[in-house]
Amino acid sequence: MKRYPANPTRFVDLTSEQIPAAVGLLIRSAIEAPGEQTPRVKWRIRYTLQQRVEKRSRWLRLALVGMCMFVMGGVVGASVQPLMRARRLESSAHTEAPPASPASHGARRRGQVQEPAAVALPVASAEVEGAMVAAAPPPLSTGAATARTVPPWSLGDSLSTQTARSRPSSEGTPPAPRFAVPAPVMPVPRAMLESSAPTPVTPPPTVAPPPTPASTREQALIATALDKLRSGHEPEAALAALEEHRSRFPTGVLAPEAARLRTEALLLLGRKAAVLDELDSAVPSATTPGEDRLLLRGELRAGAGRWRAALADFDAVVRAHSAASADLDDRRSRKRLERALWGRASARSHLGDESGARDDLQEYVRRFPDGRFAIRASRLLEDHRRP
Amino acid sequence: MPAMTLHLLKSAPVASERSDPLDDLYARHAADVKRWVRRLGGPSADVEDLLHDVFVVALRRGFTFRGDARIKTWLFRITHHVVRNQRRRAFVRGLLWGRHREEVLASAPVAGTPHAEIERRERHLRLYRALDRLPDAYRTALILYEIDGLSGEAVAELVGISLGTLWVRLHRGRAKLLASLAAEEEP
Numbered sequence: 131m132k133r134y135p136a137n138p139t140r141f142v143d144l145t146s147e148q149i150p151a152a153v154g155l156l157i158r159s160a161i162e163a164p165g166e167q168t169p170r171v172k173w174r175i176r177y178t179l180q181q182r183v184e185k186r187s188r189w190l191r192l193a194l195v196g197m198c199m200f201v202m203g204g205v206v207g208a209s210v211q212p213l214m215r216a217r218r219l220e221s222s223a224h225t226e227a228p229p230a231s232p233a234s235h236g237a238r239r240r241g242q243v244q245e246p247a248a249v250a251l252p253v254a255s256a257e258v259e260g261a262m263v264a265a266a267p268p269p270l271s272t273g274a275a276t277a278r279t280v281p282p283w284s285l286g287d288s289l290s291t292q293t294a295r296s297r298p299s300s301e302g303t304p305p306a307p308r309f310a311v312p313a314p315v316m317p318v319p320r321a322m323l324e325s326s327a328p329t330p331v332t333p334p335p336t337v338a339p340p341p342t343p344a345s346t347r348e349q350a351l352i353a354t355a356l357d358k359l360r361s362g363h364e365p366e367a368a369l370a371a372l373e374e375h376r377s378r379f380p381t382g383v384l385a386p387e388a389a390r391l392r393t394e395a396l397l398l399l400g401r402k403a404a405v406l407d408e409l410d411s412a413v414p415s416a417t418t419p420g421e422d423r424l425l426l427r428g429e430l431r432a433g434a435g436r437w438r439a440a441l442a443d444f445d446a447v448v449r450a451h452s453a454a455s456a457d458l459d460d461r462r463s464r465k466r467l468e469r470a471l472w473g474r475a476s477a478r479s480h481l482g483d484e485s486g487a488r489d490d491l492q493e494y495v496r497r498f499p500d501g502r503f504a505i506r507a508s509r510l511l512e513d514h515r516r517p
Numbered sequence: 518m519p520a521m522t523l524h525l526l527k528s529a530p531v532a533s534e535r536s537d538p539l540d541d542l543y544a545r546h547a548a549d550v551k552r553w554v555r556r557l558g559g560p561s562a563d564v565e566d567l568l569h570d571v572f573v574v575a576l577r578r579g580f581t582f583r584g585d586a587r588i589k590t591w592l593f594r595i596t597h598h599v600v601r602n603q604r605r606r607a608f609v610r611g612l613l614w615g616r617h618r619e620e621v622l623a624s625a626p627v628a629g630t631p632h633a634e635i636e637r638r639e640r641h642l643r644l645y646r647a648l649d650r651l652p653d654a655y656r657t658a659l660i661l662y663e664i665d666g667l668s669g670e671a672v673a674e675l676v677g678i679s680l681g682t683l684w685v686r687l688h689r690g691r692a693k694l695l696a697s698l699a700a701e702e703e704p
Protein backbone atom coordinates (compact mmCIF):
# COMPACT_ATOMS: atom_id res chain seq x y z
CA MET A 131 0.00 0.00 0.00
CA LYS A 132 1.36 3.33 -0.99
CA ARG A 133 2.08 5.73 1.86
CA TYR A 134 1.73 9.45 1.38
CA PRO A 135 4.02 11.70 3.40
CA ALA A 136 2.40 13.70 6.15
CA ASN A 137 3.22 17.40 6.49
CA PRO A 138 5.07 17.65 3.20
CA THR A 139 7.47 20.53 2.90
CA ARG A 140 5.76 23.49 1.27
CA PHE A 141 6.85 24.56 -2.19
CA VAL A 142 8.11 27.89 -0.97
CA ASP A 143 10.42 26.13 1.48
CA LEU A 144 11.90 23.74 -1.05
CA THR A 145 15.24 24.46 -2.60
CA SER A 146 15.85 24.89 -6.28
CA GLU A 147 17.35 21.39 -6.37
CA GLN A 148 14.14 19.86 -5.14
CA ILE A 149 11.73 21.68 -7.46
CA PRO A 150 12.11 24.11 -10.30
CA ALA A 151 12.84 27.54 -8.93
CA ALA A 152 10.02 29.02 -10.93
CA VAL A 153 7.44 27.10 -8.96
CA GLY A 154 8.51 28.58 -5.65
CA LEU A 155 8.48 31.99 -7.24
CA LEU A 156 4.99 31.48 -8.51
CA ILE A 157 3.74 30.44 -5.12
CA ARG A 158 5.48 33.36 -3.47
CA SER A 159 3.96 35.83 -5.87
CA ALA A 160 0.53 34.48 -5.02
CA ILE A 161 1.22 34.75 -1.31
CA GLU A 162 2.43 38.30 -1.64
CA ALA A 163 -0.51 39.45 -3.72
CA PRO A 164 -1.98 42.55 -2.08
CA GLY A 165 -5.46 42.40 -0.64
CA GLU A 166 -8.23 44.62 -1.87
CA GLN A 167 -9.86 47.19 0.29
CA THR A 168 -13.51 46.44 0.79
CA PRO A 169 -14.98 49.33 2.71
CA ARG A 170 -18.47 49.12 1.26
CA VAL A 171 -19.09 45.43 1.69
CA LYS A 172 -20.84 45.66 5.00
CA TRP A 173 -23.19 48.34 3.78
CA ARG A 174 -23.92 46.35 0.63
CA ILE A 175 -24.69 43.24 2.64
CA ARG A 176 -27.09 45.12 4.86
CA TYR A 177 -28.81 46.71 1.90
CA THR A 178 -29.15 43.40 0.05
CA LEU A 179 -30.63 41.64 3.04
CA GLN A 180 -33.09 44.44 3.59
CA GLN A 181 -34.19 44.31 -0.04
CA ARG A 182 -34.68 40.59 0.15
CA VAL A 183 -36.80 40.87 3.27
CA GLU A 184 -38.97 43.54 1.71
CA LYS A 185 -39.36 41.57 -1.47
CA ARG A 186 -40.24 38.46 0.45
CA SER A 187 -42.76 40.26 2.64
CA ARG A 188 -44.35 41.77 -0.45
CA TRP A 189 -44.80 38.34 -1.99
CA LEU A 190 -46.02 36.96 1.29
CA ARG A 191 -48.59 39.71 1.52
CA LEU A 192 -49.79 39.04 -2.00
CA ALA A 193 -49.97 35.31 -1.35
CA LEU A 194 -51.87 35.94 1.86
CA VAL A 195 -54.39 38.17 0.12
CA GLY A 196 -54.81 35.63 -2.66
CA MET A 197 -55.29 32.84 -0.19
CA CYS A 198 -57.86 34.83 1.76
CA MET A 199 -59.78 35.56 -1.43
CA PHE A 200 -59.66 31.91 -2.40
CA VAL A 201 -60.92 30.75 0.98
CA MET A 202 -63.63 33.38 1.11
CA GLY A 203 -64.73 32.48 -2.39
CA GLY A 204 -64.94 28.86 -1.39
CA VAL A 205 -66.96 29.66 1.70
CA VAL A 206 -69.34 31.91 -0.20
CA GLY A 207 -69.69 29.38 -2.99
CA ALA A 208 -70.38 26.57 -0.56
CA SER A 209 -73.01 28.57 1.25
CA VAL A 210 -74.65 29.97 -1.85
CA GLN A 211 -74.76 26.76 -3.86
CA PRO A 212 -77.55 25.07 -1.90
CA LEU A 213 -79.60 28.24 -2.03
CA MET A 214 -79.06 28.55 -5.76
CA ARG A 215 -79.97 24.93 -6.27
CA ALA A 216 -83.13 25.29 -4.22
CA ARG A 217 -84.04 28.41 -6.14
CA ARG A 218 -83.40 26.67 -9.43
CA LEU A 219 -85.59 23.77 -8.43
CA GLU A 220 -88.24 26.18 -7.30
CA SER A 221 -88.09 28.13 -10.52
CA SER A 222 -88.29 24.97 -12.58
CA ALA A 223 -91.31 23.96 -10.56
CA HIS A 224 -92.86 27.33 -11.21
CA THR A 225 -92.27 27.14 -14.91
CA GLU A 226 -94.06 23.83 -15.08
CA ALA A 227 -96.88 24.88 -12.86
CA PRO A 228 -99.91 26.56 -14.42
CA PRO A 229 -99.95 30.30 -14.31
CA ALA A 230 -101.03 31.41 -10.92
CA SER A 231 -102.62 34.57 -9.81
CA PRO A 232 -100.26 37.42 -9.04
CA ALA A 233 -101.13 37.20 -5.39
CA SER A 234 -100.31 33.55 -5.14
CA HIS A 235 -97.13 34.07 -7.14
CA GLY A 236 -96.07 36.70 -4.71
CA ALA A 237 -96.81 34.45 -1.80
CA ARG A 238 -94.67 31.72 -3.36
CA ARG A 239 -91.84 34.12 -3.82
CA ARG A 240 -91.97 34.96 -0.19
CA GLY A 241 -91.31 31.33 0.58
CA GLN A 242 -94.89 30.50 1.40
CA VAL A 243 -96.46 27.41 0.07
CA GLN A 244 -99.48 27.64 -2.08
CA GLU A 245 -102.52 25.45 -2.11
CA PRO A 246 -101.47 21.82 -2.21
CA ALA A 247 -102.98 21.27 -5.61
CA ALA A 248 -100.88 24.07 -7.02
CA VAL A 249 -97.62 22.78 -5.69
CA ALA A 250 -95.75 21.25 -8.56
CA LEU A 251 -92.84 18.93 -8.43
CA PRO A 252 -89.83 19.41 -10.59
CA VAL A 253 -89.18 17.11 -13.46
CA ALA A 254 -87.48 13.90 -12.54
CA SER A 255 -83.92 13.35 -13.52
CA ALA A 256 -83.06 11.75 -16.81
CA GLU A 257 -81.59 8.80 -15.01
CA VAL A 258 -84.81 7.99 -13.27
CA GLU A 259 -86.70 8.44 -16.44
CA GLY A 260 -84.33 6.19 -18.30
CA ALA A 261 -84.70 3.51 -15.70
CA MET A 262 -88.42 3.61 -15.82
CA VAL A 263 -88.59 3.77 -19.57
CA ALA A 264 -86.43 0.69 -19.67
CA ALA A 265 -89.08 -1.09 -17.68
CA ALA A 266 -91.72 -0.26 -20.22
CA PRO A 267 -92.33 -2.62 -23.15
CA PRO A 268 -91.34 -1.46 -26.59
CA PRO A 269 -93.86 -1.37 -29.40
CA LEU A 270 -95.13 -4.82 -30.24
CA SER A 271 -93.77 -6.48 -33.31
CA THR A 272 -94.63 -10.13 -32.84
CA GLY A 273 -96.73 -12.08 -30.45
CA ALA A 274 -93.76 -13.74 -28.86
CA ALA A 275 -92.06 -10.46 -28.33
CA THR A 276 -95.18 -9.16 -26.71
CA ALA A 277 -95.21 -11.90 -24.17
CA ARG A 278 -91.65 -11.13 -23.26
CA THR A 279 -92.01 -7.44 -22.91
CA VAL A 280 -95.13 -7.34 -20.79
CA PRO A 281 -94.44 -6.34 -17.22
CA PRO A 282 -94.51 -9.16 -14.72
CA TRP A 283 -97.60 -7.82 -13.07
CA SER A 284 -99.44 -7.63 -16.37
CA LEU A 285 -102.24 -10.09 -16.87
CA GLY A 286 -101.27 -10.93 -20.39
CA ASP A 287 -101.47 -9.47 -23.81
CA SER A 288 -103.17 -11.95 -26.00
CA LEU A 289 -106.38 -13.86 -26.15
CA SER A 290 -104.70 -17.08 -25.29
CA THR A 291 -103.28 -15.69 -22.09
CA GLN A 292 -105.41 -17.07 -19.35
CA THR A 293 -103.31 -15.98 -16.45
CA ALA A 294 -105.26 -12.82 -16.26
CA ARG A 295 -108.39 -14.66 -15.28
CA SER A 296 -106.65 -16.75 -12.70
CA ARG A 297 -104.97 -13.79 -11.06
CA PRO A 298 -106.57 -12.92 -7.76
CA SER A 299 -108.38 -9.67 -7.74
CA SER A 300 -109.74 -7.72 -4.89
CA GLU A 301 -112.79 -6.81 -6.87
CA GLY A 302 -113.92 -10.23 -7.86
CA THR A 303 -113.31 -12.23 -10.96
CA PRO A 304 -114.74 -10.50 -13.99
CA PRO A 305 -116.05 -12.42 -16.95
CA ALA A 306 -113.33 -13.62 -19.26
CA PRO A 307 -112.90 -11.15 -22.11
CA ARG A 308 -112.79 -12.32 -25.70
CA PHE A 309 -109.60 -10.47 -26.16
CA ALA A 310 -107.38 -9.01 -23.54
CA VAL A 311 -105.69 -5.71 -23.92
CA PRO A 312 -102.30 -5.75 -22.30
CA ALA A 313 -102.12 -4.10 -18.95
CA PRO A 314 -100.89 -0.57 -18.99
CA VAL A 315 -97.24 -0.07 -18.48
CA MET A 316 -95.70 1.82 -15.65
CA PRO A 317 -95.35 5.48 -16.41
CA VAL A 318 -92.14 7.34 -16.34
CA PRO A 319 -91.66 9.40 -13.25
CA ARG A 320 -91.40 12.52 -15.34
CA ALA A 321 -95.01 12.21 -16.26
CA MET A 322 -95.90 11.19 -12.76
CA LEU A 323 -94.11 14.12 -11.30
CA GLU A 324 -95.28 16.69 -13.72
CA SER A 325 -97.45 19.48 -12.67
CA SER A 326 -100.57 18.37 -10.96
CA ALA A 327 -102.41 21.41 -12.07
CA PRO A 328 -106.07 21.55 -11.33
CA THR A 329 -107.88 19.77 -14.09
CA PRO A 330 -111.49 18.91 -14.56
CA VAL A 331 -110.66 15.55 -13.06
CA THR A 332 -109.68 16.94 -9.73
CA PRO A 333 -112.22 18.79 -7.72
CA PRO A 334 -110.98 22.32 -7.45
CA PRO A 335 -110.26 23.47 -3.95
CA THR A 336 -113.12 25.34 -2.51
CA VAL A 337 -111.43 27.90 -0.36
CA ALA A 338 -107.70 28.25 -0.34
CA PRO A 339 -106.40 28.31 3.19
CA PRO A 340 -104.13 31.17 3.99
CA PRO A 341 -100.56 30.23 3.17
CA THR A 342 -98.60 29.33 6.24
CA PRO A 343 -94.87 29.81 6.17
CA ALA A 344 -93.00 26.57 6.43
CA SER A 345 -90.62 26.21 9.30
CA THR A 346 -86.96 26.29 8.57
CA ARG A 347 -86.49 22.75 9.75
CA GLU A 348 -89.27 21.53 7.54
CA GLN A 349 -87.81 23.30 4.56
CA ALA A 350 -84.42 21.86 5.36
CA LEU A 351 -85.81 18.34 5.47
CA ILE A 352 -87.53 18.75 2.13
CA ALA A 353 -84.42 20.33 0.65
CA THR A 354 -82.35 17.42 1.91
CA ALA A 355 -84.74 14.92 0.40
CA LEU A 356 -84.70 16.79 -2.92
CA ASP A 357 -80.96 16.94 -2.92
CA LYS A 358 -80.55 13.26 -2.12
CA LEU A 359 -83.10 12.31 -4.72
CA ARG A 360 -82.07 14.52 -7.61
CA SER A 361 -78.41 15.22 -7.08
CA GLY A 362 -77.22 12.36 -4.96
CA HIS A 363 -79.44 9.69 -6.52
CA GLU A 364 -79.92 8.21 -3.11
CA PRO A 365 -83.58 7.36 -2.79
CA GLU A 366 -83.01 5.58 0.52
CA ALA A 367 -81.51 8.68 2.08
CA ALA A 368 -84.28 10.80 0.61
CA LEU A 369 -86.84 8.43 2.01
CA ALA A 370 -85.27 8.65 5.44
CA ALA A 371 -85.48 12.43 5.34
CA LEU A 372 -89.08 12.25 4.23
CA GLU A 373 -89.94 9.82 7.00
CA GLU A 374 -88.44 12.23 9.48
CA HIS A 375 -90.50 14.97 7.94
CA ARG A 376 -93.63 12.87 8.21
CA SER A 377 -93.00 12.12 11.86
CA ARG A 378 -92.14 15.69 12.79
CA PHE A 379 -94.46 17.61 10.50
CA PRO A 380 -97.42 15.36 9.74
CA THR A 381 -99.54 18.36 8.83
CA GLY A 382 -96.77 20.61 7.62
CA VAL A 383 -97.35 22.96 4.77
CA LEU A 384 -94.87 21.01 2.70
CA ALA A 385 -96.65 17.72 3.29
CA PRO A 386 -97.93 17.51 -0.32
CA GLU A 387 -94.45 18.10 -1.58
CA ALA A 388 -93.14 15.43 0.76
CA ALA A 389 -95.80 13.00 -0.41
CA ARG A 390 -94.80 13.44 -4.03
CA LEU A 391 -91.13 13.07 -3.21
CA ARG A 392 -91.87 9.95 -1.23
CA THR A 393 -93.74 8.52 -4.18
CA GLU A 394 -90.83 9.22 -6.44
CA ALA A 395 -88.33 7.73 -4.01
CA LEU A 396 -90.41 4.58 -3.55
CA LEU A 397 -90.72 4.20 -7.30
CA LEU A 398 -87.00 4.48 -7.71
CA LEU A 399 -86.60 1.77 -5.11
CA GLY A 400 -89.06 -0.41 -6.99
CA ARG A 401 -91.50 -0.55 -4.09
CA LYS A 402 -94.64 -0.34 -6.18
CA ALA A 403 -96.91 -1.73 -3.50
CA ALA A 404 -95.79 0.98 -1.14
CA VAL A 405 -96.39 3.59 -3.82
CA LEU A 406 -99.89 2.30 -4.34
CA ASP A 407 -100.54 2.39 -0.62
CA GLU A 408 -99.33 5.97 -0.55
CA LEU A 409 -101.57 6.97 -3.39
CA ASP A 410 -104.54 5.08 -2.03
CA SER A 411 -104.18 6.54 1.42
CA ALA A 412 -103.49 10.05 0.25
CA VAL A 413 -105.78 12.53 1.93
CA PRO A 414 -107.67 14.22 -0.89
CA SER A 415 -107.53 17.59 0.73
CA ALA A 416 -103.81 17.33 1.24
CA THR A 417 -102.75 15.81 -2.02
CA THR A 418 -105.34 16.26 -4.61
CA PRO A 419 -104.29 13.80 -7.27
CA GLY A 420 -103.47 15.29 -10.62
CA GLU A 421 -103.72 13.48 -13.89
CA ASP A 422 -100.29 12.02 -13.56
CA ARG A 423 -100.91 10.68 -10.12
CA LEU A 424 -104.24 9.34 -11.27
CA LEU A 425 -102.54 7.60 -14.14
CA LEU A 426 -99.88 6.22 -11.90
CA ARG A 427 -102.42 5.00 -9.42
CA GLY A 428 -104.50 3.43 -12.16
CA GLU A 429 -101.53 1.61 -13.59
CA LEU A 430 -100.44 0.41 -10.19
CA ARG A 431 -103.94 -0.72 -9.41
CA ALA A 432 -104.05 -2.55 -12.71
CA GLY A 433 -100.78 -4.16 -11.81
CA ALA A 434 -102.30 -5.27 -8.54
CA GLY A 435 -105.31 -6.72 -10.34
CA ARG A 436 -107.69 -4.07 -9.05
CA TRP A 437 -109.14 -3.49 -12.47
CA ARG A 438 -112.33 -1.77 -11.42
CA ALA A 439 -110.52 0.85 -9.39
CA ALA A 440 -107.97 1.21 -12.16
CA LEU A 441 -110.75 1.73 -14.68
CA ALA A 442 -112.11 4.58 -12.59
CA ASP A 443 -108.75 6.33 -12.63
CA PHE A 444 -108.19 5.86 -16.36
CA ASP A 445 -111.74 6.83 -17.11
CA ALA A 446 -111.40 10.05 -15.15
CA VAL A 447 -108.35 11.05 -17.12
CA VAL A 448 -109.86 10.17 -20.49
CA ARG A 449 -113.10 11.97 -19.70
CA ALA A 450 -111.19 15.01 -18.57
CA HIS A 451 -109.48 15.24 -21.92
CA SER A 452 -112.60 14.45 -23.90
CA ALA A 453 -114.90 16.78 -22.01
CA ALA A 454 -112.62 19.73 -22.05
CA SER A 455 -111.17 18.85 -25.44
CA ALA A 456 -107.85 19.39 -23.84
CA ASP A 457 -105.05 21.00 -25.62
CA LEU A 458 -103.56 17.99 -27.23
CA ASP A 459 -100.90 20.02 -28.83
CA ASP A 460 -99.22 19.77 -25.51
CA ARG A 461 -96.93 16.78 -25.67
CA ARG A 462 -97.55 15.82 -22.08
CA SER A 463 -101.29 15.96 -22.47
CA ARG A 464 -101.05 13.70 -25.47
CA LYS A 465 -98.92 11.29 -23.53
CA ARG A 466 -101.38 11.26 -20.67
CA LEU A 467 -104.33 10.64 -22.93
CA GLU A 468 -102.42 7.92 -24.75
CA ARG A 469 -101.63 6.13 -21.53
CA ALA A 470 -105.12 6.59 -20.19
CA LEU A 471 -106.74 5.23 -23.34
CA TRP A 472 -104.52 2.20 -23.37
CA GLY A 473 -105.07 1.63 -19.70
CA ARG A 474 -108.81 1.97 -19.95
CA ALA A 475 -108.90 -0.46 -22.85
CA SER A 476 -106.88 -2.88 -20.81
CA ALA A 477 -109.10 -2.50 -17.76
CA ARG A 478 -112.27 -2.82 -19.79
CA SER A 479 -111.04 -5.94 -21.50
CA HIS A 480 -110.18 -7.50 -18.20
CA LEU A 481 -113.55 -6.56 -16.77
CA GLY A 482 -115.30 -8.14 -19.72
CA ASP A 483 -116.32 -4.97 -21.48
CA GLU A 484 -115.04 -6.01 -24.88
CA SER A 485 -117.02 -3.46 -26.77
CA GLY A 486 -115.68 -0.66 -24.63
CA ALA A 487 -112.15 -1.99 -24.95
CA ARG A 488 -112.51 -2.15 -28.72
CA ASP A 489 -113.79 1.43 -28.80
CA ASP A 490 -110.84 2.55 -26.74
CA LEU A 491 -108.41 0.76 -29.00
CA GLN A 492 -109.98 2.29 -32.08
CA GLU A 493 -109.85 5.68 -30.46
CA TYR A 494 -106.23 5.05 -29.58
CA VAL A 495 -105.30 4.06 -33.12
CA ARG A 496 -107.17 7.02 -34.53
CA ARG A 497 -105.58 9.54 -32.24
CA PHE A 498 -102.15 8.05 -31.92
CA PRO A 499 -101.32 6.20 -35.13
CA ASP A 500 -97.66 6.46 -34.26
CA GLY A 501 -98.18 5.90 -30.58
CA ARG A 502 -96.31 3.59 -28.35
CA PHE A 503 -98.98 0.90 -28.41
CA ALA A 504 -100.34 1.62 -31.90
CA ILE A 505 -99.00 -1.53 -33.53
CA ARG A 506 -100.22 -3.71 -30.75
CA ALA A 507 -103.62 -2.08 -30.74
CA SER A 508 -103.97 -2.43 -34.50
CA ARG A 509 -103.02 -6.07 -34.35
CA LEU A 510 -105.51 -6.77 -31.60
CA LEU A 511 -108.23 -5.03 -33.55
CA GLU A 512 -107.41 -6.96 -36.70
CA ASP A 513 -107.16 -10.29 -35.00
CA HIS A 514 -110.45 -9.90 -33.22
CA ARG A 515 -112.78 -8.12 -35.51
CA ARG A 516 -116.19 -7.44 -34.23
CA PRO A 517 -118.39 -10.38 -35.14
CA MET B 518 -32.83 42.39 8.36
CA PRO B 519 -33.44 38.74 9.02
CA ALA B 520 -32.62 37.64 12.48
CA MET B 521 -29.69 35.36 12.92
CA THR B 522 -30.66 31.91 13.87
CA LEU B 523 -30.49 30.86 17.43
CA HIS B 524 -27.87 28.26 16.57
CA LEU B 525 -25.64 30.88 15.14
CA LEU B 526 -26.06 33.21 18.05
CA LYS B 527 -25.68 30.46 20.59
CA SER B 528 -22.50 29.13 19.14
CA ALA B 529 -21.10 32.58 18.63
CA PRO B 530 -18.82 33.87 21.33
CA VAL B 531 -20.03 36.54 23.69
CA ALA B 532 -21.88 39.31 21.95
CA SER B 533 -23.25 42.48 23.28
CA GLU B 534 -26.98 42.58 23.82
CA ARG B 535 -27.58 45.26 21.24
CA SER B 536 -25.22 43.76 18.69
CA ASP B 537 -26.39 43.11 15.20
CA PRO B 538 -25.85 39.59 13.77
CA LEU B 539 -24.16 41.05 10.72
CA ASP B 540 -21.89 43.19 12.85
CA ASP B 541 -20.91 40.25 15.03
CA LEU B 542 -20.33 37.85 12.21
CA TYR B 543 -18.54 40.36 10.06
CA ALA B 544 -16.30 41.58 12.84
CA ARG B 545 -15.16 38.09 13.74
CA HIS B 546 -14.88 36.38 10.40
CA ALA B 547 -14.63 38.98 7.65
CA ALA B 548 -10.84 38.81 7.56
CA ASP B 549 -10.79 35.02 7.25
CA VAL B 550 -13.53 34.99 4.64
CA LYS B 551 -11.83 37.72 2.67
CA ARG B 552 -8.57 35.82 2.69
CA TRP B 553 -10.26 32.60 1.60
CA VAL B 554 -12.05 34.43 -1.16
CA ARG B 555 -8.86 36.01 -2.37
CA ARG B 556 -6.94 32.74 -2.28
CA LEU B 557 -9.63 30.50 -3.73
CA GLY B 558 -10.86 33.03 -6.28
CA GLY B 559 -7.43 33.89 -7.55
CA PRO B 560 -6.27 37.09 -9.18
CA SER B 561 -9.32 37.51 -11.33
CA ALA B 562 -11.88 37.25 -8.55
CA ASP B 563 -13.91 40.26 -7.50
CA VAL B 564 -13.20 39.99 -3.80
CA GLU B 565 -15.77 42.53 -2.73
CA ASP B 566 -18.58 40.86 -4.63
CA LEU B 567 -17.68 37.42 -3.38
CA LEU B 568 -17.34 38.63 0.19
CA HIS B 569 -20.74 40.23 -0.08
CA ASP B 570 -22.26 37.04 -1.46
CA VAL B 571 -20.73 34.87 1.24
CA PHE B 572 -22.13 36.96 4.07
CA VAL B 573 -25.53 37.32 2.45
CA VAL B 574 -25.75 33.58 2.07
CA ALA B 575 -24.54 33.02 5.60
CA LEU B 576 -27.10 35.39 7.08
CA ARG B 577 -29.91 34.13 4.90
CA ARG B 578 -29.13 30.48 5.45
CA GLY B 579 -28.26 30.79 9.09
CA PHE B 580 -30.89 28.23 9.96
CA THR B 581 -28.88 25.55 8.17
CA PHE B 582 -26.11 25.89 10.68
CA ARG B 583 -26.69 23.06 13.11
CA GLY B 584 -23.95 23.90 15.50
CA ASP B 585 -22.13 20.62 14.88
CA ALA B 586 -19.12 22.35 13.37
CA ARG B 587 -17.41 25.59 14.09
CA ILE B 588 -18.79 28.70 12.49
CA LYS B 589 -15.47 29.13 10.77
CA THR B 590 -15.78 25.76 9.08
CA TRP B 591 -19.35 26.50 8.09
CA LEU B 592 -18.33 29.86 6.64
CA PHE B 593 -15.50 28.24 4.73
CA ARG B 594 -17.94 25.81 3.14
CA ILE B 595 -20.11 28.70 2.08
CA THR B 596 -17.11 30.55 0.73
CA HIS B 597 -15.96 27.50 -1.15
CA HIS B 598 -19.36 27.08 -2.79
CA VAL B 599 -19.71 30.74 -3.62
CA VAL B 600 -16.27 30.94 -5.19
CA ARG B 601 -16.77 27.73 -7.11
CA ASN B 602 -20.08 28.97 -8.48
CA GLN B 603 -18.49 32.23 -9.48
CA ARG B 604 -15.70 30.41 -11.29
CA ARG B 605 -18.23 28.30 -13.13
CA ARG B 606 -20.19 31.35 -14.16
CA ALA B 607 -17.01 33.04 -15.32
CA PHE B 608 -16.04 29.97 -17.29
CA VAL B 609 -19.43 29.82 -19.02
CA ARG B 610 -19.33 33.56 -19.64
CA GLY B 611 -15.92 33.18 -21.20
CA LEU B 612 -17.18 30.43 -23.45
CA LEU B 613 -20.22 32.41 -24.52
CA TRP B 614 -18.76 35.87 -24.89
CA GLY B 615 -15.06 35.14 -25.21
CA ARG B 616 -14.30 37.33 -22.24
CA HIS B 617 -11.03 36.53 -20.56
CA ARG B 618 -10.64 36.53 -16.84
CA GLU B 619 -7.52 38.60 -17.14
CA GLU B 620 -9.67 41.54 -18.19
CA VAL B 621 -10.99 41.74 -14.70
CA LEU B 622 -7.49 41.94 -13.41
CA ALA B 623 -6.96 45.21 -15.21
CA SER B 624 -9.20 46.93 -12.72
CA ALA B 625 -7.38 45.55 -9.68
CA PRO B 626 -5.44 48.08 -7.58
CA VAL B 627 -1.77 48.47 -8.31
CA ALA B 628 0.89 48.13 -5.59
CA GLY B 629 4.66 48.48 -5.79
CA THR B 630 6.61 49.52 -8.83
CA PRO B 631 4.73 49.05 -12.04
CA HIS B 632 7.27 46.68 -13.54
CA ALA B 633 7.54 44.46 -10.48
CA GLU B 634 3.82 44.49 -10.10
CA ILE B 635 3.27 43.42 -13.69
CA GLU B 636 5.72 40.57 -13.30
CA ARG B 637 4.13 39.46 -10.06
CA ARG B 638 0.70 39.54 -11.67
CA GLU B 639 1.96 37.48 -14.56
CA ARG B 640 3.28 34.84 -12.20
CA HIS B 641 0.13 34.99 -10.18
CA LEU B 642 -2.01 34.47 -13.22
CA ARG B 643 0.18 31.67 -14.47
CA LEU B 644 -0.04 29.83 -11.17
CA TYR B 645 -3.82 30.09 -11.06
CA ARG B 646 -4.15 29.03 -14.68
CA ALA B 647 -2.30 25.87 -13.70
CA LEU B 648 -4.36 25.47 -10.53
CA ASP B 649 -7.59 25.87 -12.45
CA ARG B 650 -6.66 22.90 -14.55
CA LEU B 651 -6.62 20.69 -11.45
CA PRO B 652 -9.61 18.99 -9.91
CA ASP B 653 -11.36 21.20 -7.39
CA ALA B 654 -10.43 19.01 -4.42
CA TYR B 655 -6.72 19.15 -5.26
CA ARG B 656 -6.94 22.85 -6.05
CA THR B 657 -8.53 23.71 -2.73
CA ALA B 658 -6.09 21.64 -0.72
CA LEU B 659 -3.10 23.11 -2.52
CA ILE B 660 -4.29 26.69 -2.14
CA LEU B 661 -4.99 26.35 1.54
CA TYR B 662 -1.79 24.50 2.33
CA GLU B 663 0.72 26.05 -0.04
CA ILE B 664 -0.55 29.60 -0.51
CA ASP B 665 -2.60 30.31 2.58
CA GLY B 666 -0.06 28.53 4.74
CA LEU B 667 -2.52 26.64 6.92
CA SER B 668 -1.45 23.53 8.74
CA GLY B 669 -2.59 20.14 7.58
CA GLU B 670 -4.97 19.78 10.52
CA ALA B 671 -6.54 23.18 9.89
CA VAL B 672 -7.01 22.44 6.19
CA ALA B 673 -8.53 19.04 6.93
CA GLU B 674 -10.97 20.60 9.40
CA LEU B 675 -11.97 23.40 7.06
CA VAL B 676 -12.48 21.13 4.08
CA GLY B 677 -14.11 18.46 6.20
CA ILE B 678 -11.85 15.57 5.33
CA SER B 679 -9.51 13.32 7.26
CA LEU B 680 -5.87 14.13 7.54
CA GLY B 681 -4.91 11.07 5.51
CA THR B 682 -7.16 12.17 2.70
CA LEU B 683 -5.60 15.59 2.77
CA TRP B 684 -2.09 14.14 2.42
CA VAL B 685 -3.24 12.11 -0.54
CA ARG B 686 -4.81 15.11 -2.18
CA LEU B 687 -1.79 17.25 -1.53
CA HIS B 688 0.58 14.64 -2.90
CA ARG B 689 -1.39 14.12 -6.07
CA GLY B 690 -2.21 17.76 -6.47
CA ARG B 691 1.38 18.85 -6.18
CA ALA B 692 2.41 16.27 -8.77
CA LYS B 693 -0.29 17.41 -11.14
CA LEU B 694 0.58 21.05 -10.62
CA LEU B 695 4.22 20.48 -11.38
CA ALA B 696 3.32 18.47 -14.46
CA SER B 697 0.96 21.19 -15.58
CA LEU B 698 3.52 23.96 -15.11
CA ALA B 699 6.16 21.87 -16.86
CA ALA B 700 3.83 21.28 -19.77
CA GLU B 701 3.16 25.00 -19.94
CA GLU B 702 6.86 25.80 -20.15
CA GLU B 703 7.44 23.43 -23.05
CA PRO B 704 7.37 25.14 -26.41
